[in-house]
Amino acid sequence: MTVAxxxxxxxxxxxxxxxxxxxTGEGTFTDDVMLQGVAYMTLVxxxxxxxxxxxxxxAAAKKEPGVVAVLTGTDLEATGMLPVFxxxxxxxxxxxxxIATDKxxxxxxxxxxxxxxxxxxxxRAADLIAVDYEPLPVVVDATKxxxxxxxxxxxxxxxxxxxxxxxxxxxxxxxxxxxxxxxTQRIVNQRLIPNAMEPRAxxxxxxxxxxxxxxxxxxxxxxxxxxxxxxxxxxNKVRVIAPEVGGGFGSKLQVYAEELLVGYLSKTLGxxxxxxxxxxEGYLATIHGRDLVENVEIAxxxxxxxxxxxxxxxxxxxAYLQAFAPGIPTILHAFIIPGPxxxxxxxxxxxxxxxxxxxxxxxxxxxxxxxxxxxxRIIDRLADEIGMDPAELRRKNFIPPDAFxxxxxxxxTYDSGDYEPALDRxxxxxxxxxxxxxxxxxxxxxxxxxxxxxxxxxxxxxAPSKANSALGVGWGGYESAxxxxxxxxxxxxxxxxxxxxxGHETSWAQIAADALGVSPNDIEVRHGDTxxxxxxxxGTFGSRSLAVGGIAVHKAAEKVREKVVQIGAHLLEASPADxxxxxxxxxxxxxxxxAKNFGDISMAAYLANNLPDGMEPGLExxxxxxxxxxxxxxxTHIAEVEIDGETGNVxxxxxxxxxxxxxxxxPMIVDGQLHGGIxxxxxxxxxxxxxxxxxxxxxxxxxxxxHVPSAEDIPMFNLDHTVTLTNTNPLGVKGxxxxxxxxxxxxxxxxxxxxxxxxxxxxxDMPLGSEKIWRAIRAAGxxxx
Amino acid sequence: MGHTxxxxxxxxxxxxxxxxxxxxxxxxxxxxxxxxxxxxxDTSQCGACTVLVDGRATKACTMLAVQADGATVxxxxxxxxxxxxxxIQRAFAKEHGLQCGFCTPGLMITAVDFLERNASPxxxxxxxxxxxxxCRCTGxxxxxxxxxxxxxxxxxxxxxxxxxxxxxxx
Numbered sequence: 001m002t003v004a005x006x007x008x009x010x011x012x013x014x015x016x017x018x019x020x021x022x023x024t025g026e027g028t029f030t031d032d033v034m035l036q037g038v039a040y041m042t043l044v045x046x047x048x049x050x051x052x053x054x055x056x057x058x059a060a061a062k063k064e065p066g067v068v069a070v071l072t073g074t075d076l077e078a079t080g081m082l083p084v085f086x087x088x089x090x091x092x093x094x095x096x097x098x099i100a101t102d103k104x105x106x107x108x109x110x111x112x113x114x115x116x117x118x119x120x121x122x123x124r125a126a127d128l129i130a131v132d133y134e135p136l137p138v139v140v141d142a143t144k145x146x147x148x149x150x151x152x153x154x155x156x157x158x159x160x161x162x163x164x165x166x167x168x169x170x171x172x173x174x175x176x177x178x179x180x181x182x183x184t185q186r187i188v189n190q191r192l193i194p195n196a197m198e199p200r201a202x203x204x205x206x207x208x209x210x211x212x213x214x215x216x217x218x219x220x221x222x223x224x225x226x227x228x229x230x231x232x233x234x235x236n237k238v239r240v241i242a243p244e245v246g247g248g249f250g251s252k253l254q255v256y257a258e259e260l261l262v263g264y265l266s267k268t269l270g271x272x273x274x275x276x277x278x279x280x281e282g283y284l285a286t287i288h289g290r291d292l293v294e295n296v297e298i299a300x301x302x303x304x305x306x307x308x309x310x311x312x313x314x315x316x317x318x319a320y321l322q323a324f325a326p327g328i329p330t331i332l333h334a335f336i337i338p339g340p341x342x343x344x345x346x347x348x349x350x351x352x353x354x355x356x357x358x359x360x361x362x363x364x365x366x367x368x369x370x371x372x373x374x375x376x377r378i379i380d381r382l383a384d385e386i387g388m389d390p391a392e393l394r395r396k397n398f399i400p401p402d403a404f405x406x407x408x409x410x411x412x413t414y415d416s417g418d419y420e421p422a423l424d425r426x427x428x429x430x431x432x433x434x435x436x437x438x439x440x441x442x443x444x445x446x447x448x449x450x451x452x453x454x455x456x457x458x459x460x461x462x463a464p465s466k467a468n469s470a471l472g473v474g475w476g477g478y479e480s481a482x483x484x485x486x487x488x489x490x491x492x493x494x495x496x497x498x499x500x501x502x503g504h505e506t507s508w509a510q511i512a513a514d515a516l517g518v519s520p521n522d523i524e525v526r527h528g529d530t531x532x533x534x535x536x537x538x539g540t541f542g543s544r545s546l547a548v549g550g551i552a553v554h555k556a557a558e559k560v561r562e563k564v565v566q567i568g569a570h571l572l573e574a575s576p577a578d579x580x581x582x583x584x585x586x587x588x589x590x591x592x593x594x595a596k597n598f599g600d601i602s603m604a605a606y607l608a609n610n611l612p613d614g615m616e617p618g619l620e621x622x623x624x625x626x627x628x629x630x631x632x633x634x635x636t637h638i639a640e641v642e643i644d645g646e647t648g649n650v651x652x653x654x655x656x657x658x659x660x661x662x663x664x665x666x667p668m669i670v671d672g673q674l675h676g677g678i679x680x681x682x683x684x685x686x687x688x689x690x691x692x693x694x695x696x697x698x699x700x701x702x703x704x705x706x707h708v709p710s711a712e713d714i715p716m717f718n719l720d721h722t723v724t725l726t727n728t729n730p731l732g733v734k735g736x737x738x739x740x741x742x743x744x745x746x747x748x749x750x751x752x753x754x755x756x757x758x759x760x761x762x763x764x765d766m767p768l769g770s771e772k773i774w775r776a777i778r779a780a781g782x783x784x785x
Numbered sequence: 786m787g788h789t790x791x792x793x794x795x796x797x798x799x800x801x802x803x804x805x806x807x808x809x810x811x812x813x814x815x816x817x818x819x820x821x822x823x824x825x826x827d828t829s830q831c832g833a834c835t836v837l838v839d840g841r842a843t844k845a846c847t848m849l850a851v852q853a854d855g856a857t858v859x860x861x862x863x864x865x866x867x868x869x870x871x872x873i874q875r876a877f878a879k880e881h882g883l884q885c886g887f888c889t890p891g892l893m894i895t896a897v898d899f900l901e902r903n904a905s906p907x908x909x910x911x912x913x914x915x916x917x918x919x920c921r922c923t924g925x926x927x928x929x930x931x932x933x934x935x936x937x938x939x940x941x942x943x944x945x946x947x948x949x950x951x952x953x954x955x
Contacts, residue, residue, distance in 0.1 A: 019878040022886030023870070025821020025861035029887065032820035120806075197825045197833060197921050198887040246823070246887030247921050279826035501885030501922045672881045672927060679924030703830035703919075711912040711925040740924075 008582075009510040010731070013668040014520050017505040027244040030201040033214045035272035038203070039068050041262060042122035042275070044112040044129050045284060046104030049140070049356040049696020050151060051133035053103055056112055060128040066121030069269060070129065071113045073101035079260040080230030082320070085222070086327035087472045091163045094154050094354065096320040098257035103136070105153050105319035106356050107696050108284025110257060115265055115273060138696040142316035142353040143293060153319055153354035162317055162352030163326060167334040169409035170345030175308025179299035183381045188765045189370045191291035191316070191690040192683075193700070194363050195708050196500075198246020199277040200286055202258050204266040212239045213263050218248040218498050219255075219539035222323075222475075224530040226255045227263045238263075242528035245500030249680070250362030251286050252500065253541045254323045280702045288690055289363020291316040292329050292350075292370055296378045299345075302386055304393045308345035311337065311374065315352045318359035324541075325361045326352065331471050332367030332459065332542075335410045339375045339457045340419045340634055341397040346409040356696040362541060364680055365458075365741040372456045376746035377763070380452070384757065390750070391427055394455050395420060414457065414632045415726040415734075422658040422722050423455060426636035429656035429718050435640070439755075446645040448777075449653075450755025454637045454747035460543040460735030461630040461728070478626035479545070480534035481552035483512060483560050485619040487606040489584075489599030491516060493525045493556075496537020497549035502673065502737065504545060507665040508553045511731070515557030516564070517581035518598055534622050543633075543735030546665065551729045552625035559621035567601050570612045631726050631734040635659035637678070637743035639751040645782075648774030650686055650752055652715045657743060660722040662734035670736050671719050677740020678717055683709045684741075685748035689767045707767075756780070790854040794819065795863025803850050809843075810834040812850035813860060821861040821890050825919070832918030835891035836860045842898035844917075861890035864897070872938040873897055873931070882931030884922035892918045896932045904940055908933065 021027045058070040082096040100109045112129050116122035137151040144150055145160040153160055176182065196216075204213040211233060217223050217240075224240040227233070245252060258275050266273040277286065292315040299308040315329035334348045383390040399406050401418040408414060427433075435451045442449035462468065463477025480496035493512050497504055504527060509520035516523075526532055538548070561581060568586035569576040578589045587595035601619075604610060608617035640654040657674065664670045687707040691699040700706040707713075725732030745766070752768050753761060759780035764772060791800045794817060801816055813819045813836065822845060825833030834845040837859035864871040873893045876882065883889040892915060899906070899914040906914070911932045912925070920928060 015878060016881065018886065019883065022883055022889055023861075023874040023877050023893065024865060025819070025890055027886055028820070029823065031824070032814075034815075034818065034820075195919075195921055196885075196887075197831060197919065198823070198885065199825065244886065246825075247885040249921070276824075279828065279831075503884070668881045672884060672923060675924035675926040676884065676922045677924075680921070702828045703826050704828050708830075708919050708921065710916040710919060711929065712916045714925050716908070716929070717924065717926055 007514045009513045016503050029244045030214045030216045031276045033203045038272040038274050039115045040119045040122045042114045042126045043110040044126045046109045048133050048135050049107045049138045050136040051104050054132040057130040061125040064125040066117040067125045068115040073099035079264045083226050084321045085323050085474045088163045088326045088330050092157045094320045098260050138356045140692045140696050142314045145353040145355045160354040165330040165350040167348045167410050172308050172345040172347040175299045175345035180302045181300050184297045185381050187294045187296050187374045189290040189292050192289045193690050194249045194251035196247030199282050201276040202262040203274040204262045205272040206267040210237045214241045216245050217242045218253045221537045239531045242498050248500045249364040253362050283701050287361040288358050291360050294374050296374050298378045304388050304396045306397050311348045313350040317352050318357045320359050322359045322361040328367040333371045335412050336459045337371040338408050340455050343409050365738040368458045369742045372742050373746045376454045380750045390453050415728050416724050418724045423636045425658040425720050426638050426656050430638040442642050448643040448755040450751045451640045452747045452750025454743050456742050457632050457634045458742050459630050461547040462542045462544045463627045465626050478624050479549035479552045480537050480624050481556040482534040482622040483556040485602045487603050489602045491523045495527045497545040498528045498540045503669045511554050512557040515561045518584050543737035546733050547631045547735050552623045556621045556623040564601050629728045631728050633661045633734040637747040639747040641751040643755050649770040655715050656718045658720045659739050660724050661736040662726050663732040673736045674740040678744040679714045681741040681744030682748050685745045686768050788851050792853050793857045807850045809848040809850050809853050810845035819860050833888050833891045835894045842895045873935040876931040876935035880927045880931040882927045888920045900936050
């Protein structure tokens with residue numbers, strides 16, 4: 001029997017197991033780890049975006065009271081390079097040392113490290129380090145970086161071009177030749193700063209030949225692997241712990257310099273070392289997201305039938321390639337651009353460029369929001385050009401429900417989908433039909449009101465391993481789980497995923513509970529400790545945890561259940577086929593009064609004196625699960641905005657979304673993931689944007705200049721769901737971590753442009769702040785004088 | 786050194802000799818090891834470090850520990866009484882008002898102070914009250930729900946107490 005057919009806990013709003021410690025202040029985050037005799041590391045960071053390092057004078061710093069060590073890049077080469085886990089064809093990789101040795105390539109590049117007895121002493125000493133810089137010409141803009149004569153970030157590579165990545169399908173020339181209408185739009189996904197609320201931190205101690213390292217990470221096993229390899233330690237001697245992690249959104253999906261440095265320093269100095277990022281430091285030294293510019297051309301018939309799509313993209317990777325950076329504007333962006341639409345011809349080319357800016361890597365959605373934004377903006381532009389309702393234009397081009405599994409023009413296979421019901425439900429929730437009345441009412445108030453639709457398909461799972469490998473991903477896409485039932489019947493689930501707010505302890509307990517016939521309250525889920533884990537875990541990113549890690553838990557639980565059934569049948573002298581496992585009891589079908597307790601079975605497994613012949617004692621199972629395909633969630637988001645005619649201020653008045661992530665494990669958590677994602681996507685649409693000056697100085701260098709949305713900026717959300725199962729995995733689950741971010745940005749921007757379309761405004765680049773909107777209204781000859 | 790401060794934190798009085806530059810949040814986290822109060826920024830924007838100082842929600846990164854001499858401070862560790870969670874704690878869990886939990890202590894403390902002053906707030910008033918506390922996970926939707934739920938529970942409890950008080954009147 002498959003448990004998924006009749007679940008008791010899967011699909012219910014089980015209260016989160018994480019919450020009791022987090023609402024009482026008992027959760028331990030990395031900066032809460034207090035180590036006896038700890039020393040504090042501070043890094044000296046380059047104030048120049050591009051400068052040769054002529055000389056570093058550390059003499060005065062070394063004399064400062066309390067200083068333990070002062071080190072420069074040449075002292076620290078033993079830490080090895082920072083890793084990149086994806087290599088796309090023809091990639092020009094960069095040498096990336098934890099501490100720069102020859103030159104600083106962005107403002108914030110570390111040039112020296114100080115370790116001292118106190119944070120204050122470390123900072124005082126850092127101020128005494130004199131670095132003799134030779135400033136070099138700076139390039140900030142990716143397109144300019146690819147022009148002849150641009151300053152070269154890595155001289156040994158000869159140019160700033162990281163890669164040229166084409167994805168093609170169909171006959172694009174014919175599509176544009178046959179087109180009755182063509183629309184071109186330049187689309188900018190501005191650079192974003194992730195702003196997980198917990199700044200990064202690392203603490204480490206080296207005792208008896210063993211390094212224990214606490215860090216704010218989404219991928220503790222990768223950190224363990226790289227720290228062990230780079231520092232020359234056995235992997236069995238490096239214990240990496242991701243305790244409570246205060247949000248990540250991709251910004252903690254790295255092996256960072258500070259992790260290698262703190263590990264190395266605690267080992268070589270023989271005392272615990274800790275580093276805690278300051279927020280302004282994080283703005284420079286933690287990865288940024290997005291930052292790509294695309295030229296998007298669509299070819300269509302006048303009835304709205306899409307014939308082809310041609311896109312040329314330049315992606316800014318920053319000064320160095322980070323762990324997953326090469327895969328984001330390429331694999332996770334180019335392949336998914338077609339979204340829910342039938343597109344007969346497709347021609348995308350993405351070029352990556354080094355610049356003198358903070359490195360860019362995954363930020364929630366990572367490539368997919370950019371893809372969806374480009375597609376959904378050009379669809380709205382096309383609708384405007386041909387005078388068609390944007391909802392109907394989308395509907396007309398949807399992949400029909402009988403076409404799945406569907407091979408896209410970009411070369412991937414969608415597992416399942418049924419796009420119209422999600423669109424229709426969202427349209428109904430948004431009262432789309434009644435909108436024009438609300439537009440007219442707003443106009444009477446002197447305001448502009450608009451409605452914007454976004455329909456998306458996202459790509460989750462990031463597996464199977466063979467497909468990853470073919471795409472250039474240098475590591476498998478599997479996930480691990482171990483379930484251990486102790487003699488007394490208590491259950492522990494060890495997962496290779498590494499949650500940082502997603503509630504895996506609860507959802508994984510629900511999955512295991514249904515398989516084992518016990519309550520989620522009786523199951524403890526443990527994660528984020530490489531010495532407790534099943535061995536190797538891949539981690540939490542790309543909305544992969546449930547569709548890969550959750551399935552590993554399910555499969556491990558099924559294995560344990562099978563053994564419970566076998567032991568139960570033996571003890572009850574029945575056929576395994578007749579044994580029922582539910583509510584913590586094991587009994588023969590129809591004879592619940594003669595039940596064994598779950599704990600009787602586990603005790604029997606360990607007493608081992610009355611087991612079926614040949615059965616191994618013990619009750620646990622380990623699974624490494626590698627799925628056969630990605631999963632493809634989808635949905636429709638609709639934003640309705642009102643723009644103040646006097647100030648240009650945009651307010652989201654109404655937000656409706658219908659998302660389909662396949663089967664839901666915990667609907668409360670699903671909605672929470674959507675809420676947060678939508679808010680981040682609205683942040684990109686209306687508020688957020690990293691700003692550099694031409695010298696490579698980050699002008700939006702703190703929370704004072706960079707607008708992280710507050711509660712007053714964000715509306716309440718109306719959410720609904722359709723459920724289209726996937727055949728990719730036995731639970732039919734897809735993933736929901738990034739859907740909100742993917743759906744919301746184009747919905748919000750389309751709504752703003754719709755509001756301004758009566759003024760003849762076709763497009764404005766994000767973020768759509770009031771000043772920009774006010775200027776656009778004035779330029780269109782309206783607005784009060 | 787040389788500055789001795791006496792601060793009552795969560796009902797216990799602590800006297801400590803401290804550096805005059807020590808921030809209140811550092812005093813709580815590092816001197817007293819009360820790490821439930823978090824540091825999320827260095828510009829007083831995020832509100833993760835919010836604690837009650839003499840009943841008022843205060844960003845503990847904006848105040849020196851010496852300024853808290855003689856004050857009464859409540860942190861997230863002091864919200865529950867005798868093992869009973871404060872209504873705001875119950876409401877945050879019930880409404881899924883937290884995900885990673887990093888901003889949660891500050892948000893709950895801000896809400897406690899706010900609900901003392903406005904027992905029956907509108908959603909707009911709730912949003913205004915917490916605009917100095919940033920959350921990146923929840924999109925605020927369930928935080929607003931949690932604060933509304935807590936306010937209803939606290940009103941009910943207050944009216945229950947008033948009723949009991951009225952009944953025991955001679």
